[in-house]
Amino acid sequence: MNSHKDAYQEITDKIISVLEEGTAPWVKPWASCGSPRNVITGREYSGINTVLLAMTPYISSLWLTFKQAIDVGANVRKGEHGTRIVLFKPFKVKDVNASGDGESVEKTISLLRTFTVFNASQIDNLPEKYNVLTKPLIDQFADNAEAERLLAQASVVHGSNRACFIPSIDEIHMPNKLEFKSSSDYYSTALHELTHWTGHKSRLARDFNGRFGDSAYAFEELIAELGAAFSCAHCGIDGQLQHAAYIASWIKVLKGDKKAIFTASSAARKATEFLIGKVEQEQEVEENEAIMA
Numbered sequence: 001m002n003s004h005k006d007a008y009q010e011i012t013d014k015i016i017s018v019l020e021e022g023t024a025p026w027v028k029p030w031a032s033c034g035s036p037r038n039v040i041t042g043r044e045y046s047g048i049n050t051v052l053l054a055m056t057p058y059i060s061s062l063w064l065t066f067k068q069a070i071d072v073g074a075n076v077r078k079g080e081h082g083t084r085i086v087l088f089k090p091f092k093v094k095d096v097n098a099s100g101d102g103e104s105v106e107k108t109i110s111l112l113r114t115f116t117v118f119n120a121s122q123i124d125n126l127p128e129k130y131n132v133l134t135k136p137l138i139d140q141f142a143d144n145a146e147a148e149r150l151l152a153q154a155s156v157v158h159g160s161n162r163a164c165f166i167p168s169i170d171e172i173h174m175p176n177k178l179e180f181k182s183s184s185d186y187y188s189t190a191l192h193e194l195t196h197w198t199g200h201k202s203r204l205a206r207d208f209n210g211r212f213g214d215s216a217y218a219f220e221e222l223i224a225e226l227g228a229a230f231s232c233a234h235c236g237i238d239g240q241l242q243h244a245a246y247i248a249s250w251i252k253v254l255k256g257d258k259k260a261i262f263t264a265s266s267a268a269r270k271a272t273e274f275l276i277g278k279v280e281q282e283q284e285v286e287e288n289e290a291i292m293a
Contacts (some may be wrong), residue, residue: 012259066116094107187239
């Protein structure tokens with residue numbers, strides 16, 4: 001790693017450079033095969049790691065570490081370069097701001113660590129039971145049962161001339177399905193609005209006005225865009241960037257705060273897990289020398 005830049009800044013700069021090209025790094029062809037996951041353990045990567053893995057040229061959604069490849073008798077192909085992802089590891093420190101009563105008070109903070117994974121397409125001699133081709137979960141032009149299940153949690157009103165979430169009446173308004181170019185366009189848009197729905201004060205109560213001020217609206221749009229991408233991957237939908245007009249605003253937010261993309265990814269992950277019904281994990285678990293699955 002460049003000694004003059006920390007991991008937060010390095011990752012943020014990388015994402016900004018992709019956004020400045022007019023594309024969103026979280027839109028990925030392997031979405032139709034499900035979220036990126038560790039080929040050995042089957043556990044899905046999440047949050048910022050979904051974005052980082054989406055910025056690679058590989059279509060396969062399967063990943064593993066160098067050590068995992070060796071352990072199953074496989075090997076990373078000569079000349080291949082890995083992809084750096086991150087792990088937030090809990091670490092106890094002395095709380096210098098705690099009220100003094102003569103006792104040492106500790107608090108837990110999260111330290112960012114980076115490590116490297118390789119795509120399954122970069123691995124030779126991977127055992128057959130691991131070296132499986134991922135297949136699309138659905139026909140992208142058909143109704144998606146899982147997406148419909150997620151959307152059924154909200155009040156979705158069709159027949160509108162635009163797509164939006166209206167907090168005052170707690171409703172999502174959408175054009176009719178047949179007005180979209182494809183079902184994937186419909187679901188990408190609907191899941192974007194559904195991510196906004198999770199931020200309502202009666203649910204996850206997202207409010208970033210204090211931190212981002214005038215940019216809070218653009219930041220919430222970034223969360224919704226990431227949330228839609230994560231939900232599309234979960235449902236096996238080839239989601240597309242639906243709000244390209246916000247790219248300039250997103251770049252401004254990211255340039256002003258090197259941790260903003262991590263905050264947005266975390267909020268989007270919480271929104272997606274809220275919709276799916278997963279129990280939220282406060283920390284990603286370190287496995288076998290920082291192997292995150």
